[in-house]
Amino acid sequence: MEALKQKILKDATVIDGEILKVDNFLNHQIDVDFLNKIGKEFADRFSDVEVDKILTIESSGIAIASITAQYFNNVPVVFAKKTQSQNLDPEVFETKVFSFTKQKEYKVMVSKKYLKEGERVLIVDDFLARGRASLGLIDLVNQASAKVVGVGIVVEKFFQDGRELIEAKGIKLESLAMIESLKEGMIRFR
Amino acid sequence: MEALKQKILKDATVIDGEILKVDNFLNHQIDVDFLNKIGKEFADRFSDVEVDKILTIESSGIAIASITAQYFNNVPVVFAKKTQSQNLDPEVFETKVFSFTKQKEYKVMVSKKYLKEGERVLIVDDFLARGRASLGLIDLVNQASAKVVGVGIVVEKFFQDGRELIEAKGIKLESLAMIESLKEGMIRFR
Numbered sequence: 001m002e003a004l005k006q007k008i009l010k011d012a013t014v015i016d017g018e019i020l021k022v023d024n025f026l027n028h029q030i031d032v033d034f035l036n037k038i039g040k041e042f043a044d045r046f047s048d049v050e051v052d053k054i055l056t057i058e059s060s061g062i063a064i065a066s067i068t069a070q071y072f073n074n075v076p077v078v079f080a081k082k083t084q085s086q087n088l089d090p091e092v093f094e095t096k097v098f099s100f101t102k103q104k105e106y107k108v109m110v111s112k113k114y115l116k117e118g119e120r121v122l123i124v125d126d127f128l129a130r131g132r133a134s135l136g137l138i139d140l141v142n143q144a145s146a147k148v149v150g151v152g153i154v155v156e157k158f159f160q161d162g163r164e165l166i167e168a169k170g171i172k173l174e175s176l177a178m179i180e181s182l183k184e185g186m187i188r189f190r
Numbered sequence: 191m192e193a194l195k196q197k198i199l200k201d202a203t204v205i206d207g208e209i210l211k212v213d214n215f216l217n218h219q220i221d222v223d224f225l226n227k228i229g230k231e232f233a234d235r236f237s238d239v240e241v242d243k244i245l246t247i248e249s250s251g252i253a254i255a256s257i258t259a260q261y262f263n264n265v266p267v268v269f270a271k272k273t274q275s276q277n278l279d280p281e282v283f284e285t286k287v288f289s290f291t292k293q294k295e296y297k298v299m300v301s302k303k304y305l306k307e308g309e310r311v312l313i314v315d316d317f318l319a320r321g322r323a324s325l326g327l328i329d330l331v332n333q334a335s336a337k338v339v340g341v342g343i344v345v346e347k348f349f350q351d352g353r354e355l356i357e358a359k360g361i362k363l364e365s366l367a368m369i370e371s372l373k374e375g376m377i378r379f380r
Binding site for chain 1: 205206209211213214217218219220221222223225226248249252253255256257259260264265266267268269271275276277278279291292300301303304
């Protein structure tokens with residue numbers, strides 16, 4: 001997605017040669033107008049599949065999923081939660097995800113009410129790197145006997161192994177920007 | 191907002207006589223079509239103020255703020271973060287918020303890059319009960335020498351003291367549904 005590449009070159013920064021910081025339009029400050037372009041692009045890329053629900057994970061995926069849903073006939077969005085709270089049902093699908101950024105494993109939960117057998121689920125998220133968050137969401141969908149019809153990612157770090165792990169499951173993966181390298185603070189697209 | 195009251199009566203549940211659970215359309219599963227109605231209503235209620243930015247707090251406020259921004263000329267959304275991460279700047283405005291639900295105090299942060307002197311900020315959130323989250327966000331805006339032009343809440347628990355605390359600061363507060371009581375599991379609106 002050319003507009004996204006230009007946006008990244010203009011607004012993103014690279015930290016420590018491996019972190020691409022997009023907090024000024026994607027995961028702290030949110031450019032809603034631009035998210036609409038992203039949502040439209042996901043709708044184009046997944047126009048060949050039927051989508052009953054969009055699944056993401058808190059927090060960075062929520063804005064992307066919500067705006068994107070508008071281009072999928074306003075299907076419901078569900079965001080997986082990382083913390084148990086009084087507002088979460090006791091009956092949940094639960095999985096564990098290792099975060100390389102935070103160097104720890106955390107729980108990810110979705111209420112059993114919001115993933116149902118046979119539902120066709122599109123997973124969206126801001127980043128794909130080592131793929132653990134996406135794999136966790138896929139696991140939740142599988143636990144519900146629902147079907148992952150695709151994974152849509154805004155920014156993929158192509159130099160890590162996330163894509164391989166997802167495609168090995170036979171799941172269609174679309175990334176709107178694929179980063180080949182961040183070496184020496186330079187952003188190179190594939 | 192009549193449509194919201196009907197939605198709450200139809201879809202919300204009451205737990206322990208004090209928690210209103212709206213996880214099937216607002217803070218776990220998200221009804222994006224309905225959020226558009228909420229965003230439009232906020233735009234009507236705050237049509238008398240100029241808004242440069244919408245501020246909320248992760249996670250439940252993000253979808254509301256993002257959809258609402260579409261009715262405010264796509265102004266940027268910023269969501270305050272509860273955890274430090276590699277993606278957050280070291281330079282932050284920071285405050286502490288006590289959560290009665292979780293019975294603990296937590297930090298709330300916004301990068302200094304995303305709240306600027308003189309900006310007119312609309313705060314939105316899913317719930318207002320004892321008002322601590324909203325007061326924390328107001329504090330962050332004040333630290334930035336920006337101006338809170340209003341607080342927009344989807345569901346207010348009118349029987350708690352949040353409204354009083356915010357109005358004492360001379361800030362305009364609009365809630366789309368005001369709950370008078372949840373006693374005996376019955377939802378009564380004001």
